[in-house]
Amino acid sequence: MSTPTESSPRPPRGGRSSAAGSALEKSLRVLEAVAAPGGPHRLAELTAAAAVPKSTAFRILASLIEQGFVRQESDSRYGVGPRLRGLSALVAGGEPATVGRVLGELRRATGQTVHLALRSGESITYIRKLEGEDQPFRTASRVGTRMPLHTTAIGKSVLAHLPAAEVRDLIATTGLPARTPRSLTTEEALTADLAEIRARGFAVDDEENEPSIRCVGAAVLGPDGRPVGGVSVTTVTFLVSREEIDTYAAALLAAAEALSPLL
16 A cells, blocks of 8 residues: 655545636535525525525526526526426436326327427527337437527427527527528527417427428416426427327327426
């Protein structure tokens, strides 16, 4: 066994290895404070609980909101965001059995691939995927993949439930880059599509995110009526027509409603 010498690395004092480590500690303390019982919490409460300066807490919270781990409420309180909820569900063993049951029922009703995604700032993140039963294909999506809001059925259903000003701000920040020739790349086209989504209750991605892939999606709403994510049914264009995929809407909307109190 070797013995320490004067040139050997010494353990960091106080458990802090670097300035980056210190910043990480502060971020984790702020996140723990946000998740503490009794939330959502005011900034002053989080500052005291995390033992960080107000300016530091505000900067950390802004980053956590952007990544979807924290959500800012209308009364300037901070609560647990959809991405943190999804992470806690995975750590706990997947997610509540009832979520799996709802997704399984949707797959049985449609026979197609089912996705569950949560909003993560300016995108959505897939947290569950059930491949279609007895399908001769596998979709390329994976759990953990982040996708744009404006090209996916889930993302557009989320946008349809946001205030118009917030949608405009998102467009100004991210733009509307094309992923396929069918992607909606102008504010006018997207705004018209969102109006149709609100009218019928669900969104359609008709090869807008990936060639040969067709999806229907519906928003999953939080207790405040804001979208936390969504659920979708995915298939391929050579097996299911544009008209046929609309027949999945009833089962899709029932699943979205059942999932709302669970996320």
